[in-house]
Every structure is written in C-alpha cells, then in structure tokens.
Amino acid sequence: MKLFHCGRCANLLYFENSCCTQCGADLGFAPDAMELLALEPAGDDTGVAITSGQRYRLCANYRDHSVCNWLIPLDDTHAFCVACRLNRTIPDLGIPKNHGLWLRLEKEKRRLVYSLLRIRLPFGPLEEQQGGLAFDFLSDQPARFDERNKVLTGHAHGVITLNIAEADPVERERMRSEMAEPYRTVLGHFRHESGHYFWDRLVAGSAWLAPVRDRFGDDTADYKQGLDRYYQYGPPVDWQNRYISAYATSHAWEDWAETWAHYLHMLDTLETAWQFGLRVNAHGGEHPDTASDPSFDPYQTDDFDALVRHWRPLTLALNSLNRSMGHEHAYPFVLAEPVVEKLRLVHQIVHAC
Structure with missing residues (x-):
C-alpha cells in the first residue's frame, strides 16, 4: 500500500x-x-x-x-465511488452493530479494489456490464437460523458474498480455530473470492485454461466431492510441497483462488515495504533490496523473479519481528518450488491483461 x-x-x-x-x-x-x-x-x-x-x-x-x-x-x-458502486447488498443498518461491521468490511474491500486498479485488471459493476463484479454483505438470521440458512462466504456468477460475521474479530477467531486456518482475515477473504471471479474473467474459455489446468489440476473434477473429501479427511500429508495452503488441496479452483490471493498479499506487502524504504537482505546476496532500487514497483514489474527475491527475506524479517514480540508467525506459509511456479503463472496472466 x-x-x-x-x-x-x-x-x-x-x-x-x-x-x-x-x-x-x-x-x-x-x-x-x-x-x-x-x-x-x-x-x-x-x-x-x-x-x-x-x-x-x-x-x-x-x-x-x-x-x-x-x-x-x-x-x-x-x-x-468506483469501489462502493460494486455493492449490491449492504448490511441492515437498522441493527446498531452492523455499521461497525460494515465499516471494517469496506476498509478491506477498498484495499482489494486499490490492488485491482493498480494491476489494471478488468472489472466494473455487475449491473453496468456483462461479466461485472458485485458484493453482497449478508448476515445470518437468528430467528429462523439453521445450517441451510447460514450465509456462506463465496463467489457465484460475478457476485462475492461475505458473511458480515467475518468482520467480528471474536467470531472470526472462533472460525479460524475451528477450521484450523492459521491465516484467516477479511482482506484474505476478499482476495480469495476475487480469485474465483477472475478465474471466470481471465481463465475460463481462454488460451490460459490449458496451462492453468496443467499447473493447478483438473477444474472439471467434482467440486462438492473435493470439498467433502477435504473436510472429512483433511489435506495430504505432504501438501506443503505442492500447495500454498491446506485448503488449496480441495479442488483446482480453490488452489487457484488461494494462490491468486497470495499473489495479491505479496504485491501489497511489498509495496508497503518499498514505500517505507524497508531494507531487507537477509542472505547478503548481490540482488538489490526493495529500498535500494527506486524503480522497483511490485505492482508494475514484469520481473516475477524479482518479486520472489524481495519477498523471501521480507517474510523472514516479518516472522522474526513477530516472534520477538511473543506472537505467532505473521507469515505462516512455505513457498515450495511448485507453489512459486503457480504464482509465476498468475503473474503472467495478470500482466497479459
């Protein structure tokens, strides 16, 4: 940022x-x-x-x-504004607590929209263009609540739905613990679901579909069966050797969305480090770090290897700083080589727009 x-x-x-x-x-x-x-x-x-x-x-x-x-x-x-006109449904403001939840959602949504604008990706309001984007911010209805009526965060046909309970840090922490997700944030949800949207916009029916299938797997495999298998048995033991997250193992679409979200994490964090002039070169190598290369703009560089060179030492520093404060790792991920190559493909598709 x-x-x-x-x-x-x-x-x-x-x-x-x-x-x-x-x-x-x-x-x-x-x-x-x-x-x-x-x-x-x-x-x-x-x-x-x-x-x-x-x-x-x-x-x-x-x-x-x-x-x-x-x-x-x-x-x-x-x-x-161009961010708020993407909203199709906002929370019921007659419920006092919903204003605060909506405020948190909007802050993170604008960070997503900022990134999409910086990358110059094609998107616009669903009501104004075919293939457009919309957001529904919905809540569970306790009076008639059962599992069938629970609002599920997800994407379908250009509409990203977010359960506003995700904006409640207590509720989100409960879900993070129950679902064994070390990294669960509102911004992460927005970035993940935007990955599903841009699969439909940039990958499906395009020349990119074959290379994406080669890298991420068969997207025609039964989606529900993949999710059921994941929630019943969990990820493969060696999942970190091939995937950015455990959830990415459930289906090719989720692998793509998790990798897409991670790519946006990288760009935004690297830009923040670059803007602060943060100097990190833990390996003492010959490559310039973010602060010493004034032309390095993570959002605009074509050089994916430069992104990774800057990213690895930065994440080491982030984790070390967090541990020094007694917190868990800020970056609980491992970038195995197959994951790097998936991120590279996302980068290529983004820069081909």
Whole structure:
C-alpha cells in the first residue's frame, strides 16, 4: 500500500485517513489519480484538490455513513465511488452493530479494489456490464437460523458474498480455530473470492485454461466431492510441497483462488515495504533490496523473479519481528518450488491483461 502526503502541510498520510492529523485538511482518495488528496471545501459536498485544482464530490457512503473516504470526479454522475458502486447488498443498518461491521468490511474491500486498479485488471459493476463484479454483505438470521440458512462466504456468477460475521474479530477467531486456518482475515477473504471471479474473467474459455489446468489440476473434477473429501479427511500429508495452503488441496479452483490471493498479499506487502524504504537482505546476496532500487514497483514489474527475491527475506524479517514480540508467525506459509511456479503463472496472466 502506498504512503501519501498532505497536499496542504506535507504530513504523512495513510490510505484510510479522511482528515489530516496535523493541519486538519479534509482528505479523500481519488482513484482516477490513485492519490489521497487534501481538499478545500467548495460547497454541496464538493471539494477542490489543493495540489491540482480538480473538483471532486464525496462518495455517498463517505457523506452519509462515514464508511468510505473515496472521491468522485465532478463530471461523473454516479452517487457512489468506483469501489462502493460494486455493492449490491449492504448490511441492515437498522441493527446498531452492523455499521461497525460494515465499516471494517469496506476498509478491506477498498484495499482489494486499490490492488485491482493498480494491476489494471478488468472489472466494473455487475449491473453496468456483462461479466461485472458485485458484493453482497449478508448476515445470518437468528430467528429462523439453521445450517441451510447460514450465509456462506463465496463467489457465484460475478457476485462475492461475505458473511458480515467475518468482520467480528471474536467470531472470526472462533472460525479460524475451528477450521484450523492459521491465516484467516477479511482482506484474505476478499482476495480469495476475487480469485474465483477472475478465474471466470481471465481463465475460463481462454488460451490460459490449458496451462492453468496443467499447473493447478483438473477444474472439471467434482467440486462438492473435493470439498467433502477435504473436510472429512483433511489435506495430504505432504501438501506443503505442492500447495500454498491446506485448503488449496480441495479442488483446482480453490488452489487457484488461494494462490491468486497470495499473489495479491505479496504485491501489497511489498509495496508497503518499498514505500517505507524497508531494507531487507537477509542472505547478503548481490540482488538489490526493495529500498535500494527506486524503480522497483511490485505492482508494475514484469520481473516475477524479482518479486520472489524481495519477498523471501521480507517474510523472514516479518516472522522474526513477530516472534520477538511473543506472537505467532505473521507469515505462516512455505513457498515450495511448485507453489512459486503457480504464482509465476498468475503473474503472467495478470500482466497479459
């Protein structure tokens, strides 16, 4: 994730900021410029970017619900920003706790959308284009709850459904423990389900399908049987030699989605390290690290091997720092060579768009 600076006072800003903590300037993220802009109020929920003079309107979810900090160019007639117009269903705000849960969901969803914009992937609102994307944020209904009515997080026909309980850290920790998932986050869910969406958008019916099947396995195998087998017997004993996660062993589609999500993890984390000027070269090798190569942009580089070279020592540092604080590993993954080659294929497909 990029770092930003206030256009009025040059104070360091972060992606989620809506107000500069130093000078008090109103802020908004402009996806057309990919910048967090300081604004001079211009009336009628509009503002003028201090650095460029361009006028913007606040996203309706920024203005009305304070769950967004994105902007809309003044000549764009949409009420919602490019991230919020992907929403098909939002939580019932008549339930007090749902506003806080929705806020957490929106923060992580915008990180996903930021990454998709940085990679320049094709997507847009489902209601506006064939093959578009939509989000349903739903909750279980206790009054008539049984397993058949439980909201399942998943993707189907361009719609990503997320159970808003995932935004509750207590509930998510319970599910993480029950399902033996060492890494379970809201952002991870968004990235994983976007992998299913982009399978349909970039892989299915394309020239990439054959190489993806060769690397990830037979996607025509019975999906339900694969999941049932995984939940009954667990992953193969040697799964870490071939897969990024245990769940990836259940079916080729899940292997793809887990690998896709991991690729997005890598890009966003590497960009954050690059923006902070973090210097990591644990092996003392000859290759430049993220900070010493000012041209290294993880989102735009064609050099996949450079991504991996930067990634491995960074994850070692992350884990070592966490252990020094008495926490578990921040990065509980092993990048075996078959996994690296799967990530390489994802990289090739992304850069061919």
